Amino acid sequence: MDASILLVGGDDFLATLLVRIRNLVSCTVEVAPSPNEAMPLIQAQQPDLVILQGNQAVSLELCRQIKDQTRLAWIYCLLLDLPASKLAEAWQDDFWIMKCRAEALENGADAYLWFPQSDANGAALPGDTVRQQDRLLSAQIASGLRMVKNHRELMRTNDILSAIALSDPLTELNNRRALDWELPRQVQNSRSRSEQMSVLMLDVDFFKNINDTYGHPIGDRALQLISGRLRHNLRFRDTLFRYGGEEFVILLSGTDAQEALLVGRRLCRLIGDQPFAVDDDLNLEMTISAGVASLNDNDDSKGASLLQRADQNLLKAKAAGRNRVIGGHDGLKDKG
Structure with a gap:
């Protein structure tokens, strides 16, 4: 079964991220323009990974809702912030990233990434910087999908062991x-x-x-x-x-x-x-x-x-x- 990713965020976020994701990974990718529309999709389809627009209260709330439900808690939640530009000072960037990452993890997110789209003056980022962002995003997605794959395999093993434990080997009846x-x-x-x-x-x-x-x-x-x-x-x-x-x-x-x-x-x-x-x-x-x-x-x-x-x-x-x-x-x- 192919891995599946759900992207949740505003129009600009989805437009920017969708192109990058499809260039990085071979997965089924779907989008939801709001958390209210995302939750029914998550409950029905149970995607392997959800990428939410960072620095939004509604995204944090959706993370909490996912992790509070036992049948959904295994879904890997990545909060991704795509600000228009870096902050004026490097220390401000560092402080902001730490603050946002802490909030994300406190609300159930499995990871947080911060990818500004331009420098503090609004100039385009160097190509190497963009490539490193894509590399990190790809690695984070791969890490999340590995965790989900391991979880699914563990659940399948548990199901098999449960069936063995509850089944009589001679008659194949319940024991x-x-x-x-x-x-x-x-x-x-x-x-x-x-x-x-x-x-x-x-x-x-x-x-x-x-x-x-x-x-x-x-x-x-x-x-x-x-x-x-x-x-x-x-x-x-x-x-x-x-x-x-x-x-x-x-x-x-x-x-x-x-x-x-x-x-x-x-x-x-x-x-x-x-x-x-x-x-x-x-x-x-x-x-x-x-x-x-x-x-x-x-x-x-x-x-x-x-x-x-x-x-x-x-x-x-x-x-x-x-x-x-x-x-x-x-x-x-x-x-x-």
Whole structure:
């Protein structure tokens, strides 16, 4: 993806800078004549680098707005001042540059540059001076783009690591760590919206016998096949997790106890009614048991008590003969 730069400033600033920028770098360059027009562009397009007209209160305010938003704070902000001429005395130039640079950095800018367009008498600057300005501007842009590139690569790496950390490598389902993060979030959402929510905990019946009889590679393949069948037969709002071993958890948002029981019964049939072709020579018949629990006012905000009740009902289902669902406060039962 090509790097992108947004220039923000008045007409004279943009006219002067646009030509210089396009001669210095190969980037997508867009312009915004005012900070009010710039912010919607920044939010929608998220340019890599923003160059703002220096020595303007509105530019400092735009810098603050960008850096105050977490999703935008990585954007590199360069304040560039293009005064018509140098000041009369060199010490005045130095003082002014330090003052403006301090204000820029205090307001969130990543860098500040001061490029007068003529000397103190209004005469054109020497060619060497202009070339050094362009060299410095090019180097500052390159530095900013490197920082942004490193940030983007870091974010991509973090996304990959997060996906790895929250994914079960065998089944490619969400793992228990993902459940620990998602369950409290769904509990909070259900309560804030006054909606029902249920949890379905599943366990593959007699799974140890599969490992003991056919070996762990066959057991692993069986778990992959069960995971796939479950995943492809859930509703769009349901979230499936591998809880550990041969246990799975499904978060059923917007679902009361009776409806969750029906979901569990349907999944029991889907698993039990059709054998699994583990390989060309082996078809395994498997069943699951399930426990259902629905959120109530006494459940903690993390969902631990809700999950515990689902687990208790799962144990009841296994004790009652397996291949069945038990759930709800009234001990609702159903044979799969």
